[in-house]
Amino acid sequence: MSRWAIGVDLGGTGIKAAIVGEESGILTKQRALTDTVSGPTGIVGQLAAIITDLYHVASETLDVADFAGVGLGAPGAVDAEKGILSYPPNLPGWTVFPLRDELQKLLRQKEELSIPVFLDNDANVAAFGEAVYGAGREFRDFLMVTLGTGVGGGIVLNRKLYRGPHGTAGEVGFMIIDFESPIFHADICGTLESLIGKKAIVALACKMIKASKSDSRLARLYNRDHSRISPRKLEHAALSGDAVALAVWERVGTILGVGLANVTALMDIRKFVIGGGIAAAGNLVFDPALDQLRRSTLPSMHEGLELVPAHLGNKAGIYGAAALCFG
Amino acid sequence: MSRWAIGVDLGGTGIKAAIVGEESGILTKQRALTDTVSGPTGIVGQLAAIITDLYHVASETLDVADFAGVGLGAPGAVDAEKGILSYPPNLPGWTVFPLRDELQKLLRQKEELSIPVFLDNDANVAAFGEAVYGAGREFRDFLMVTLGTGVGGGIVLNRKLYRGPHGTAGEVGFMIIDFESPIFHADICGTLESLIGKKAIVALACKMIKASKSDSRLARLYNRDHSRISPRKLEHAALSGDAVALAVWERVGTILGVGLANVTALMDIRKFVIGGGIAAAGNLVFDPALDQLRRSTLPSMHEGLELVPAHLGNKAGIYGAAALCFG
Structure with missing residues (x-):
């Protein structure tokens, strides 16, 4: 009696897909490298093959009457209503393409499967995954922030x-908190992504290590080979007490906290689910971020302010995509 | 057959109230100085007297069966659901008070009027007034920004x-765009209100006039008496071509544009209705604000970006309050 769906996470590098039971979670997973050579048509073919495969596997043990559909998360600008994916970064040869309808058509033609398909962008899908299956379950309203190569966001209200209005909400990485900063991303100065995207964190760390003139392990690593400074290395260094690494994370958290304060002021959102690779630094970032969030908001808005780590890791996309079908 | 309501705009200085026809707009107005001496009870008494008065006037010509209720906009934090007004600035002796229910009770006891009362904060009420009767009529989704002594906001979606979630949304004056700025308001650095609230504009102008070493009329006024520099004077000077005054408004517009870019990035709102005394500067502020808004957002978000002046002036509160009843 329990419904199930196929959740698909389309990325620039790989495609992750799974059969997801509404109650039981991920049942069977499948992965493939994204075909970035053949453009949209190639990818639609890949997706159809994976989906058909999983559908046949599932139909051996699950009731097809309980099948809720295929959910698909994709990078780039998505018009969820029309099912159109535009300009996905890392998918060359792609401009504006009606991904949902083309996928449905191919499934129908090739496999005679008439399947409802739901499409949304990856940040939204990850947020919805956390909302239904992860750290957001306890929150009615929250912002999911993904800290990784970029800084992304998805908003869950009620x-x-x-x-x-146009399907582009949640771009918290483009929140400007230092508009006269010389640091920019996508030609916009002082955005969260320009200041605490992965590259920016590494650049900040290099600058701070250099300025510190310390002789720590981290500094010696930096002196040997700048390019070996990474968020992971900074995390380890901070956990072993390295003062500069601690200061780097404090700075990253502070900047994040300022950005979140803007979300609280504008939308009255007070719960934040933080995911992505950088969030692995955990309280090294969360503690200063929450401190700064409180300092940067009115006392009348402090009640209920909370930052929590995401629960689903890189499965948030699959879960959220499936959850779109259970909607 | 057309409905009518009583709209009330409670301010720290005055109370404005009117009979408002749903179709025909303001019919009869009334004003009073706010009794700031007797605390909440005094104000409830004042409000009840004005409302009763207007109700009796209205009932001579309008059908009481078409009466939709009393709408009330008030400064401070409002819990619209519970009808509670907390810590209104400029109303001394007020902490947390169930304004809606107390007003209803008094109307019932004293006048035997059983009237539905709707309460919201002044920024929301002004935004709703513009949405239903003013510049926001053409927009499904917009942010109303009030530029005056402070910088306030109200969000209209759909x-x-x-x-x-807690009734405090729309505080665009607390949007931080320059988090390391030495300029602050309510202990928060680099917020829109700290940078382009009325006092901040005057301070900026004084600084820029002094630095310019110009011998313009504006500079001579400044040299004679700093305290005579006002937004109105700056507006006149700019319109007559004063370079420093023009630069001041350009700067104010730029800062506003950065703040609005954050609203677009986060909420995907692309329409802005700008009201308040400072908005009288019109295109002196609007043009650089729209330019900066475009520079500070992704090209994929440029479609439909628009800033328009509010239409209702200081009647937005009365209109919006009445509109709460027609809601």
């Missing part, structure tokens, strides 16, 4: 995705 | 007020 347990539903808030996509905004 | 033609309804967005109040947020």
Whole structure:
């Protein structure tokens, strides 16, 4: 009686897909390298093959009457209503493409499967995954922030995705907190992504290590080979007490906290689920971020302010995509 | 057959109230100085007297069966659901008070009027007024920004007020765009209000006039008496071509544009209705603000970006309050 769906996470490098039971979670997973050579048509073919495969596997043990559909998270700008994916970064040869309808058509033609398909962008899908299966379950309203190569976001209001009037809401990485900063990303100065995206953290760390003139292990690593400074190395150094690494994370957390304060001021959102590779630094970032969030908001808005780590890791996309079908 | 309501705008200085026809707009107005001496009870008494008065006037010509209720906009933090007004600035002796229910009770006891009362904060009410009767009529989703002594905001999504999970949404004056700025308001650095609230504009102008060493009329006024520099004077000077005054407004517009870019990035809102005394500067502020808004957002978000002046001036509160009743 329990429903199930196929959740698909389309990325620039790989495709992750799984059969997801509404109650039981991920049942069977499958992965493939994304075909970045053949453009949209190639990818639609890949997706159809994976989906058909999983559907046949599932139909051996699950009731097809309980099948809720295929959910798909994709990078880039998505018009969820029309099922159109535009300009996905890392997918060359792609401009504006009706991914949902083309996928449905191919499934119908090739496999005679008439399947409802739901499409949304990866940040929204990850947020919805956390909302339904992860750290956001306890929150009615929250912002999911993904700290990784970039800084992304997805907004959940009243347990539903808030996509905004044109479907582009949640771009917290483009929140400007230092508009006269010389540091920029996508030609916009002082955005969260420009200041605490992965590259920015490494650049900040290099600058701080150099300025510190310390002789720590981290400094020796830096002196031997700048390019070996990474968020992971900074995390380890901080956990072993390295003062500079601690200061780097404190700075990253502070900047994050300022950005989140803007979300609280504008939208009255007070719960933040933090995911992505950089979030592995945990309280090294969370503690200063929460401190700064409180300092940067009115006392009348302090009640209920909370930062929590995401629970689903890189499975948030699959879970969220499936959850779109259970909507 | 057309409905009518009583809209009330409670301010720290005055109370404005009017009979408002749903179709026909303001019919009869009334004003009073706010009794700031007797605390909440005094104000409830004042409000009840004005409302009763207007109700009796209205009932001579309008059908009481078409009466939709009393709407009330008030400064400070409002819990619209519970009808509670907390810590209104400029109303001494007020902490947390169930304004809506106390007003209803008094109307019932004293006048035997059983009237539905709707309460919201002044920024939300002004935004809703513009949404229903003013510059926001053409927009389904917009942010109303009030530029005056402070910088306030109200969010309209899908033609309804967005109040947020705790009713404090829309505080665009607390949007931080320069987090390491030495300029602060309410202990928070680099917020829109700290940078382009009325006092901040005057301070900026004084600084820029002094630095310019110009011998313009504006500079001579400044040299004679610093305290005579006002937004109105700056507006006149700019319109007559004063280079420093023009640069001041350009700077104010730029800062506003950065703040609005954050609203677009986060909420995907692309329409902005700008009201308040400072908005009288019109295109002196609007043009650089729109330029900066475009520079500070991704090209994929440029479609539909628009800043328009508010239409209702200081009547937005009365209109919006009445509109709460027609909601």
